[in-house]
Amino acid sequence: MFSTLLAAVLAATAMPAQAFGQTATVAQMQAEPNQVQDVTVVQGDGYATLAWTHVDGATDYQIERTPIAEDGTATGAAVIVGVWRPNRQINNDKPTFADAGFAPGNRFQWRVRARLGTTAQPYSAPVSGATKAHWGDLNTPGQNLRTQWEDTLGAQYTSDVNEYAYTAAIDQLSERVRVVEIGRTINNRPINMFVIGYPTPPATPEAVAATNPLLVNCNVHGNEPGDREACFIMARQLAFTDDAATLDRLSKTTMLIVPTINGDGRAANSRGNSTGQDLNRDYSLIRQPETQAFVEMVRDYRPIASYDGHEYGNTNTGDLPMLSPRHQNVAQGIFDESQNMIEGHMYTQGAKDGWWACPYGCTGASVGLGEETILRNTLGLKNTVNSLLELRSSGGPTRPDEGNTANNRRRKTYSALWTFTQFFAYHSANASNITTARAEAIKFQSANTGRIVFRGSRPIPAHPAPHPGDTPPPLDAPGQDQILNQPPCAYKLTEAQYNGARTDGPAGRQTTVAQRLAAHGWKVIKVADGYLVPLSQPERGLVPLLLDGQAAEGLVDGERIAPTLTGTHNGPLTVSGVACLAGATVRGPIRVKPGATLIVNGSSINGPVDASGAAGFVLTDSTVHGPVNATGVRGPVVLVGNKTNGPVNVVNNTGDAPLVAGNTVNGPLSCTGNTNAPVNIEVANTVSGPKSSQCARL
């Protein structure tokens, strides 16, 4: 991210390295057999990347670090701080290792040696240099802020009180940052979010959403605080950097950072929130105020990509276990792009910078499955490209100097900072791929085609050994009883189911199904005998997971409403009550009676469609030869992924903002008089005629 800065630092640190390089050249002429050659050290934020020339036949390499004074004399013992193994990276012929855990700013000398089997070979010539100090110039306001964690060199984590002061200081000192309180914890701690853009962040959530923002959720499990500290540092960097490339990125998108969704758990050092609920098993059910606030934020800000920070205990995994949204209801393109983010970007950049990314469950542990309650999967079902991030809790055999807790904490946090910085770079470089995947996913989900899987994951393909991920997480395929081959058209909830009081959630803070579906941003149609939730909407893959009686962790046992017409209908069709067309052909006009509901998915209609005065009107993945009229509809209007030959009118509707997205309209698109202006949630329509008034930007 800070390439200019990095280049400057490189220039500075290249001097001693070159001096040693000359020494190394001399040594090279007298090189001992199997002695590592060409060691280079490049300083990053809180880490140093060592690279060297591969020694034929080397089984692994040991990295030694010695603290030194300005004059190069040792001030402490030489310690083996790292072990490079072939499964660290995808290109074994160019080994690299990110050494981390040291106190930023100190000077060191590094050496590398190969081992053949267990036999150590001669050390390389030494390379020395100063590591980068805590980011930010000490004489520049804003840049000179430091967290409690930085000030104590990792001996203490940043407390809630220190967080609020630091957050407020950044907010106050940087025009690029707006701190938004997205909610409160049960114990009334604020859940803040940094909204960061250049020169200023867009003023409203809707305006932020239009910039295809990216999101980091830093700390859901209170006893896993490493990523949160990285987020604080990154927020300061983004707020006060002069780096042109970073500012350019911030001028094109918006970075959203939620440092502490679980402030009560962080303060208590507990995994769960103050009720003991694991919030990362609640993002679909949103029983808790913390997860509800987060899901409402996602609804309003619409991040297109995200990372979710954790720590993990297995000593044998990589530095940075990651995992994509595997749930099989996630659109293929979202899964594929998430995999590309991890394997295409993070594996590649990790190999350059020496960090070891691998799929979560790297050692075959039974983790990383298909629960839709986990943010990774919930966000995938919300069409967000995303990944879990774990920071390996202990140093393990590859980082043997982390018995020292401060070393361990610093390595974890700076590896998270590297990941989030790379995430921003990935987002900028791949924005068009991500938005394309998202648009296709929204159209796919809204079409309501294909089977429903209540729980079960896509396989994570293994990388060929010995590269990262030769042992991927378990297959986790759905069983037959977790598959519904014929999806219903909608779920119908009774008044009691929809608005009735519930007992799940913290005492005095329970919410109704209606409130939770609203938090998710779902379309609900009020009908005579209840509430209809159509599957044909952007979060279709999540709908049955909450509303079907067969769901693994459902919210309510809704009534499956089957399609009413799947074949061909010749002649006019008049809709009263609820009609649902799925894969149907209608040769004639469709007229929806006032107060009736029409849902059409994947159908072909030869004739006008008139939904004037309907209770709800949903038309997706269909072809209409004739005009489409959504006029005076009281409830939801959803027009997604259709091809229409004729004008489309969205006029005088009184419900939530009509969703008009991803359609090809051969004719004019006219929108006037709607109580809430129609939206396309950043999925553009192709309109051959004029786009008028409220639809001018759709």
Add this chain to the structure above:
Amino acid sequence: MTDPLTRAATSAPRRARRRATPVAGAALALLIAVAGCTGADGTGSAATDTATPVAVTVTGPLCDVLPAGDEPGNPTSLAGQPADQALQWIPVLTTFEAAVRATGLATELNGTEGVTILAPTDDAFAAKFSRTNLDELLLHDTDELRGLLRDHVVTGSLPVAELAAAGTVTTLAGTSLTVTGGDGGARVADRADTVCADYRTANARIHVINQVLGSLPTTAGDEGDDHHS
């Protein structure tokens, strides 16, 4: 519960409004790094204001990997601090320290008579309790947790040599602990060894130990505790 509530409410950044509440000068000053220093002075004012000039020496195999010299959290810097504050600087005691806060035990630790705190490491807690069990103790069963902590506190501020020489000591919970000496440390209740002993605080000794004492059942490794991410 009420303390963080009030604190959070008063110091929270404002809701979506900019610059409504300027950061207090003192709060900001604490956040700003001092020029000419690489951040290594973070030992904090509490430590330096009241620190005794006498260097504190801690003993045991774990001391090598804990803050030392002039690093933040070094033993000398903790000597003048209340015990509950000192615990916050010893990075292997995050569970014990959180438990002290959860149970409000600070009052007893900071009492004038002085106490000896046998503080199990985070690794010891992880080896004793499942994550779920630990959450229950920290969040719900705080009376039980308080009882457990009191099994780790002995009246009187005893250096490890005196502790070992005592043979038997009585905890705040009233339980009796046998103590044996050896290797410059002590073995407590036939199972816990001091791994870094003789931290001094304003009126307590802290000896870091490698096992959880008391009589609660071991739940670590229970089925169903393997739910990460």
